[in-house]
Amino acid sequence: MILHIDQVTPSHNNRFTSVRLDRLVERRDDEPWVTNTLAGESACLLPMWRSRNLLAHTESGNLAVYLKPEELPERDLIQPPTLLGADHKRTYFTVAVTDRQRDEILRQHPQAAFTDLRRASIDMDAKHAGILAYAKALHYWQYRHRFCGVCGSPNRLQSAGHRLVCGNDECARQSFPRIDPAIIVLITHQDACMLGRNPNWPARRFSTLAGFVEPGESLEDAVVREVHEESGLSLSQIQYVSSQPWPFPASSMCGFYAESTDRDFQLTEELAEARWFTTRELQEAVREREVLLSPPVSIAFRLLADWFRTQGGGDLETLCRSYRHHRPA
Ligand SMILES: [Zn+2]
Numbered sequence: 326m327i328l329h330i331d332q333v334t335p336s337h338n339n340r341f342t343s344v345r346l347d348r349l350v351e352r353r354d355d356e357p358w359v360t361n362t363l364a365g366e367s368a369c370l371l372p373m374w375r376s377r378n379l380l381a382h383t384e385s386g387n388l389a390v391y392l393k394p395e396e397l398p399e400r401d402l403i404q405p406p407t408l409l410g411a412d413h414k415r416t417y418f419t420v421a422v423t424d425r426q427r428d429e430i431l432r433q434h435p436q437a438a439f440t441d442l443r444r445a446s447i448d449m450d451a452k453h454a455g456i457l458a459y460a461k462a463l464h465y466w467q468y469r470h471r472f473c474g475v476c477g478s479p480n481r482l483q484s485a486g487h488r489l490v491c492g493n494d495e496c497a498r499q500s501f502p503r504i505d506p507a508i509i510v511l512i513t514h515q516d517a518c519m520l521g522r523n524p525n526w527p528a529r530r531f532s533t534l535a536g537f538v539e540p541g542e543s544l545e546d547a548v549v550r551e552v553h554e555e556s557g558l559s560l561s562q563i564q565y566v567s568s569q570p571w572p573f574p575a576s577s578m579c580g581f582y583a584e585s586t587d588r589d590f591q592l593t594e595e596l597a598e599a600r601w602f603t604t605r606e607l608q609e610a611v612r613e614r615e616v617l618l619s620p621p622v623s624i625a626f627r628l629l630a631d632w633f634r635t636q637g638g639g640d641l642e643t644l645c646r647s648y649r650h651h652r653p654a
Contacts, residue, residue, distance in 0.1 A: 338631075339569040339580075340446055340622035344455035346410030346417065353408060353484040362416050363406060368394050370406060371419040371457065373464040374427045376574070377439035378457045380449070387445045389453040390437045391415070397426065407463050407486025409456065419460035419486075421468070443573050446622050454622075455570075462572035463487070466502045473498050503575060508547045509535040510581040511628040512558060514588050517601040518632055520616070521556065521590075524597040531600065531616045533625045535578070548581050556599060557591035560584060566631070569624040580624045582632065604638030611644055618645060 352358050362368055369391035372379050379390040397420060406418035422430065427439060442461055446454040463486060473480055473491035475498045480489040491498040511533045512519040520531035536551035538544060548563050562584040569578045590599050602610065610616040619625040621642050630641040 339567055339624050339627050341455045341458040341570045343451040344459055346412055348410040353487050359408060359485050363394055367416045369415045369417055370394060370397055371460045372422045372430055373419055373460060374422050374439045376465060378442050378461060379437050380440045380445050381437045387449040389457055390434055404482050409459055417456060421464060447620055458570055458572050463502060465574045470500055504577045505575050506538040507535055507576045507578055508538060508544055509533050509578050509624055510548050510583050511632055512583050512585050514585045517603045519599055519601050521596045521599040529617045532619045533628055544579050548583055555593055555595045558585045561586050578624045580628050604633055604636045611648055
């Protein structure tokens with residue numbers, strides 16, 4: 326079975342894809358504009374502390390907490406704010422904060438906490454989850470590239486946080502945010518799909534297969550190789566479905582469906598267990614808690630849920646919720 330991109334309402338259903346900001350690329354090198362905007366009414370800051378985002382846990386879910394610039398005086402910042410972009414109301418910047426600043430922020434916002442976005446994003450507004458993921462991705466890159474990879478001198482942030490330049494003028498090497506592409510694939514054969522369990526996962530956790538794209542490899546080649554390496558299956562067709570930014574820590578997940586030529590998989594070092602499921606068998610397995618699926622924020626879950634729906638199985642997320650399959654953080 327092949328699903329086409331316009332049949333599965335693809336990437337906007339994936340968590341972290343609803344950012345919809347004007348990224349203001351043309352403003353990144355306009356320092357006077359950045360300075361004025363930071364001093365203006367529309368500016369808001371997303372603090373990042375040790376790769377964690379500031380969230381308020383409320384009865385109606387997790388809310389992103391944005392600070393006014395005066396809450397974090399610029400002279401005290403470790404590095405200049407990074408411009409994320411703007412919507413009709415706000416211009417968003419992200420800033421890294423120290424332990425001391427974290428303590429002060431939490432004193433001012435006692436209902437908030439610096440939280441792991443992967444878990445917390447299950448229960449929050451899609452747009453703001455996307456903005457926080459965007460901030461987290463840039464923060465991770467900046468933090469991991471503080472020194473030049475050629476001469477070892479400290480890097481300087483430029484272009485409002487989107488470019489690093491080596492501080493050694495003789496070197497002056499530039500680097501840009503790094504993203505690691507990975508493929509993620511739901512394998513199908515006739516009316517069933519295959520889910521596997523990585524040996525490092527907890528018991529009963531089953532999901533789609535996934536792996537990083539290697540140098541010199543197309544996304545499609547990576548799908549064929551990963552599926553064969555992990556399961557021994559050969560594919561007759563591959564269909565790109567949608568993608569998802571996945572800043573845990575720095576991936577871009579490219580989602581595919583792939584039709585296998587048969588169902589004879591082999592278990593490997595990367596695959597401790599695997600099972601084929603028709604929609605009925607998957608419903609049964611969720612009800613009986615024989616399998617624990619990936620959380621709904623993952624593209625793995627979306628690929629499976631879209632397949633499940635088009636096969637007549639109904640809404641997988643509702644089914645999982647009614648059996649308390651996923652619990653928010
Ligand atoms: Zn250098």
